[in-house]
Amino acid sequence: MRSGFLQIDGGTLETGWWGPGPADASTLVLLHEGLGSVALWRDVPERLAAATGLGVFAYSRFGYGHSDGVTLPRPMTYMQDEALVVLPQVLRTAGIQRAVLIGHSDGGSIAAVYAGSVAVSSPPASSPPMSWPPVSWPGLARPSTSYDVASGKVVGSRAKPGYDTGGEDFQPTLLGLITIAAHFFVEDLNIASIQRIKADYETGTLRQRLARYHRDVDTAFRGWNNAWLDPRFRDFDITRFLPHIHVPILALQGQDDPYGTDEQIRTLEANVQAPITTQLIAGARHSPHLEAMDATLAAITAFIANLPREPST
Numbered sequence: 664m665r666s667g668f669l670q671i672d673g674g675t676l677e678t679g680w681w682g683p684g685p686a687d688a689s690t691l692v693l694l695h696e697g698l699g700s701v702a703l704w705r706d707v708p709e710r711l712a713a714a715t716g717l718g719v720f721a722y723s724r725f726g727y728g729h730s731d732g733v734t735l736p737r738p739m740t741y742m743q744d745e746a747l748v749v750l751p752q753v754l755r756t757a758g759i760q761r762a763v764l765i766g767h768s769d770g771g772s773i774a775a776v777y778a779g780s781v782a783v784s785s786p787p788a789s790s791p792p793m794s795w796p797p798v799s800w801p802g803l804a805r806p807s808t809s810y811d812v813a814s815g816k817v818v819g820s821r822a823k824p825g826y827d828t829g830g831e832d833f834q835p836t837l838l839g840l841i842t843i844a845a846h847f848f849v850e851d852l853n854i855a856s857i858q859r860i861k862a863d864y865e866t867g868t869l870r871q872r873l874a875r876y877h878r879d880v881d882t883a884f885r886g887w888n889n890a891w892l893d894p895r896f897r898d899f900d901i902t903r904f905l906p907h908i909h910v911p912i913l914a915l916q917g918q919d920d921p922y923g924t925d926e927q928i929r930t931l932e933a934n935v936q937a938p939i940t941t942q943l944i945a946g947a948r949h950s951p952h953l954e955a956m957d958a959t960l961a962a963i964t965a966f967i968a969n970l971p972r973e974p975s976t
Contacts, residue, residue, distance in 0.1 A: 694770030771845025779904025
């Protein structure tokens with residue numbers, strides 16, 4: 664692992680690299696869960712780099728790990744913010760040229776929003792599922808464009824609330840999307856589990872365990888937990904992004920996930936037009952890449968093996 668820090672607008676982010684750099688190979692970009700960090704991926708990045716021969720890059724979002732902090736409370740749109748404002752800057756600053764996004768839980772939702780916000784022409788309907796050309800991200804921070812939360816669309820002039828989504832000439836190429844236990848909408852089961860984990864944090868051992876991984880553990884936990892338990896968060900729904908994803912998708916979920924039912928991946932499957940593979944991982948709960956690592960990494964590496972590695976010429 665090559666650990667380091669990345670400076671972007673808003674502060675400094677903790678990073679980790681495994682395998683070849685972005686000039687030598689495509690990069691698997693890992694987006695962590697709501698209580699995650701670079702370190703909490705454990706040995707998954709190393710194993711992915713060894714199995715695929717690709718580079719692996721992970722970063723701790725603001726407020727997590729050893730990245731700079733955030734001001735609480737987090738907005739109800741914090742995942743959309745990350746996908747449409749922060750992640751494009753991270754990819755550009757890290758010099759990533761060809762990417763497969765791999766997102767766990769909140770990270771999976773962020774990855775799906777990013778993939779669904781890429782403004783490209785749809786591939787021809789007759790294209791074979793795994794031979795579609797890669798998709799190019801249009802860039803960053805073009806002054807004349809913004810992202811409108813209410814409509815879920817990129818618009819031609821600034822609107823509030825909105826996010827900048829256009830910009831510089833640098834265009835990372837998105838090759839594929841992998842979600843692990845992602846949330847596309849809120850379920851009662853989800854909220855009940857988050858209420859239980861709050862009790863464990865306040866009266867059990869969870870705070871002590873998490874403090875080993877986060878410079879400011881209370882910000883990391885409460886930023887996530889308080890947002891999800893805010894009554895306004897019941898309106899969280901990113902399904903409008905899904906029809907606009909134009910890269911192959913692998914959606915994984917633990918068979919016994921306490922934070923979401925298999926309706927999450929069924930909803931993804933029903934709404935996307937891109938080729939999609941879904942799998943429920945036996946013997947796993949909310950973190951199948953840790954709880955059933957061999958089966959999960961086998962599914963991921965098989966999917967990656969069928970993706971295009973280079974942009975079309």
